[in-house]
Amino acid sequence: MGLLYLGTPLVWDEAKKYADHVRSHGITQFLHIWDRLKDRQGDELLWGDEIEYMVVSFDAKEKNAKLSLRQQEILEKINSAVDDISAGAPNNVCVPKFHPEYGRYMLESTPGAPYTGSIPDLLSVENNMRYRRNLARKHLNPNEIPITITSFPRLGVPGNLRNPSMIHATPSPATVYFYQKKSQTRTHVSRPCTANIRRRRGSKVAINLPIYFDEKTPRPFIDPTIPWDRAIYPEDSEAKRGAALPDHIYLDAMGFGMGCCCLQLTFQACNVADARRMYDGLIPIGPLLLALTAASPIWRGYLADVDCRWNVIAGSVDDRTEEERGLKPIERKQFRTEVSLRQRHLYISDDWVNRPEYNDNPITLRREHLQPFAHTRHISHLFIRDPLVVFSETIDQDDTSSSDHFENIQSTNWQTLRFKPPPPNSPIGWRVEFRSMEVQMTDFENAAFAVFVVLLSRAIFAFNLNFYIPISKVDENMARAQQRDASASKKFFFKKDVYATGRSATIERCNQSFGRQNTSAMKCTAEERQKMKNCFPPPPLPENGFAYRGPVEDEYEEMTMKEIMNGKGDNFPGLLALVDAYLETLEIELRDMEKIQQYLDFVRRRSDGRLLTPATWIRNFVTSHPDYRKDSVVSQTINYDLLVAVDEIERGVRRAPDLLPADYRGGDKDTRDPLIFIF
Ligand code: ADP
Ligand code: MG
Ligand code: MG
Ligand code: MG
Ligand code: MG
Ligand code: MG
Known part of the structure; x- marks a missing residue:
């Protein structure tokens, strides 16, 4: 979530009175940061991951696995253990951190301090993740396990939570859902956020995921578990009035999206221009990594025809009014007409390689934001939104020292990439967060994808890679990435010539600036590398720069995942x-290189279909379960057996050769050197 203040949240009718106030002060706050820090230079590459867990409670007698709503108690326990460990640790050691997340069954952990870009740091990631998982595991009840699964298969099926006294609390009219009780998500910010989205929108959120049709799934599929005729609350009739579609799984609460677990990475860039280049470079990568990490094929007890969570998140936070959704004619003359979901991107780099044609989606901006944000339409694009949560205590802020109003709007735009400005009064620089990945069931996989994306982000700078394709094609890739079996069977738009910024010009420049004549490879001495580190200049505008500027449509084509990752023809290396070419520019010890190659080899096997995505593996587990009736239903027993299997695979007790490398060892082994050392 991101918003974690203490205070009194206003109800929507009150909060909306402050929308303009929050927006205008948020803008002022951003502009203060911008004016102060736009020339800030030389921040080093620091980065870190975030992993989210679901606490699952197992009942072996009943063969039932439910979500445990003990977040608060558990976090208190873990964090007091973390304090004890910290107190006994040397000064240069930072112990991993745990944070609350939207759902009361969720935990989030991060390393105690960010990593540097060094190889030893890169190789400590997996151990750090394992240490965190085991730390959580140690502070749960004996029948509870922290599971890294993206969507809980039976979330929203009655009876799938522990602690019945809380579940049966009477729902308040602001948060009445068929499938989720307010108690599930009753954290300080999540509840008002949920209620205010619903109030602004004028109805419950309505997410419809296509059902996976198996041999015995009824056609048409009209979900018998929807209480179609319930009439306790006014919202109850929405399902019947068209919110719930036939042949779909209907999800009517924000918690279905916000209650998912993911794997996020945050990178610091050496200055704002580099942060903007990194942001743009990673935008086309977002959908690919979503497809590669796909892990959520089951929703509310049914197999879906999608493998990922992304559209569920988009629908979960769809606070647009009927007018904004284009469902209702606009009554009074207003500047805001149909607007996109809170997920839409813009490329933001001010490099010449970022052609205006790439930002080809129509977007709505507020006229009064055009001037202040002339240099970054991205920010004005975020600021068409109303704030969703306003705290009465923090309405008036000192805009020179606070960024809370800015963060309020920023953190409720749920995009695959987030551009994070430096917080006021902190040593932290300009950062970019990569947010599309689904969390993997083992930390080996989580580490492998983290390592891959970190190295790719370095390669983007080292070789001035150009991944720009029209943003509408990125959106199309996003839609394809979520479809069933997308990684193995769909094609994605990608750049044909990733050196389009002029690789040779880059290498020459590198050699010039470091006084080297040999242009055969980008090998540099350690000292040279130190100079280059994180501060590689953007490509100069070539004299014949416009030679590259043919029609945008000629710059990309559709490729399979295997081709995008492993290369196609003579010109596209994959x-x-x-990443390998980038590694070659570094001096890496053989043993370290072998470990990195294990990760990359795993990513390669996942990308060419030799290993399954977690989504496909989970789907296969269900469809081959003896209790499965070929009707798309994931029963209590199947759910239980699945989650037991996930835990056993993670611990290395059960083999899954179609999912993991043959030599995978359990996550509870090999946790030496778990802490982060700061030098
Ligand atoms: P959020 O939930 O707002 O995305 P978190 O604080 O949970 O952010 O996690 C941010 C991640 O960024 C963590 O992995 C943390 O280690 C990492 N991080 C912290 N400081 C920096 C920094 N200066 N540069 C890059 N990453 C950082
Ligand atoms: Mg989180
Ligand atoms: Mg967060
Ligand atoms: Mg934060
Ligand atoms: Mg976080
Ligand atoms: Mg985050």
């Missing part, structure tokens, strides 16, 4: 080869 992302894994780019």
Whole structure:
């Protein structure tokens, strides 16, 4: 979530009175940061991951696995253990951190301090993740396990939570859902956020995921578990009036999206221009990594025809009014007409390689924001939104020292990439957060994808890679990435010539600036590398720069995941080869290189279909379960057996050769050197 203040949240009718106030002060706050820090230079590459867990409570007698709503108690326990460990640890050691997340069954952990870009740091990631998982595990009840699964298969099926006294609390009219009780998500900010989205929108959120039709799934599929005729609350009739579609799984609460777990990475860039380049470079990568990490094929007890959570999140936070959704004619003359979901991107780099044609989606901006944000339409695009949560205590802020109003709007735009400005009065620099990945069931996989994306982000700078394709094609890739079996069977738009910014010009420049004549490879001495580190200049505008500017449509084509990752023809090397080329520019000890190659080899096997995505593996587990009736239903027993299997695989007790490398060892082994050392 991101918003974690203490205070009194206003109800929507009150909060909306402050929308303009929050927006205008948020803008002022951003502009203060911008004016102060736009020239800030030389921040080093620091980065870190975030992993989210679901606490699952197992009942072996009943063969039932439910979500445990003990977040608060558990966090208190873990964090007091973390304090004890910290107190006994040397000064240069930072112990991993745990944070609350939207759902009361969720935990989030991060390393105690960010990593540097060094190889030893890169190789400590997996151990750090394992240490965190085991720390959580140690502070749960004996029948509870922290599971890294993206969507809980039976979330929203009655009876799938522990602690019945809380579940049966009477729902308040602001948060009445068929499938989720307010108690599930009753954290300080999540509840008002949920209620205010619903109030602004004028109805419950309505997410419809296509059902996976198996041999015995009824056609048409009209979900018998929807209480179609319930009439306790006014919202109850929405399902019947068209909110719930036939042949779909209907999800009517924000918690279905916000209650998912993901794997996020945050990178610091050396200055704002580099942060903008990194942001743009990673935008086309977002959908690919979503497809590669796909892990959520089951929703509310049914197999879906999608493998990922992303559209569920988009629908979960769809606070647009009927007018904004284009469902109702606009009554009074207003500047805001149909607007996109809170997920839409813009490229933001001010490099010449960022052609205006790439931002080809129509977007709505507020006229009064055009001037202040002339340099960054991205920010004005975020600021068409109303704030969703306003706290009475923090309405008036000192805009020179606070960024809370800015963060309020920023953190409720749920995009695959987030551009994070430096917080006021902190040593932290300009950062970019990569947010599309689904969390993997083991930390080996989580570490492998983290390592891959970190190295790719480095390669983007080292070789001035150009991944720009029209943003509408990125959106199309996002839609394809979520479809069933997308990684193995769909094609994605990608750049044909990733060196389009002029690789040779880049290498020459590198050699010039470091006084080297040999242009055969980008090998540099350690000292040279130190100079280059994180501060590689953007490509100069070539004299014949406009030679590259043919029609945008000629710059990209559709490729399979295997081709995008492993190369196609003579001109496109594939992302894994780019990462390898980057590694070649470093001096890496053989043993370290072997470990990195294990991760990259795993990513390669996932990308060419030799290993399954977690989504496909989960789907196969269900459809081959003896209790499965070929009707798309994931029963209590199947759910239980699945989650037991996930835990056993993670611990290395059960083999899954179609999912993991043959030599995978359990996550509870090998946790030496778990802490982060700051030098
Ligand atoms: P949020 O929930 O707002 O996305 P978190 O604080 O939970 O952010 O996690 C941010 C991640 O960024 C953590 O992994 C943390 O280690 C990492 N991080 C912290 N400081 C920096 C920094 N200066 N540069 C890059 N990453 C950082
Ligand atoms: Mg989180
Ligand atoms: Mg967060
Ligand atoms: Mg934060
Ligand atoms: Mg976080
Ligand atoms: Mg985050």
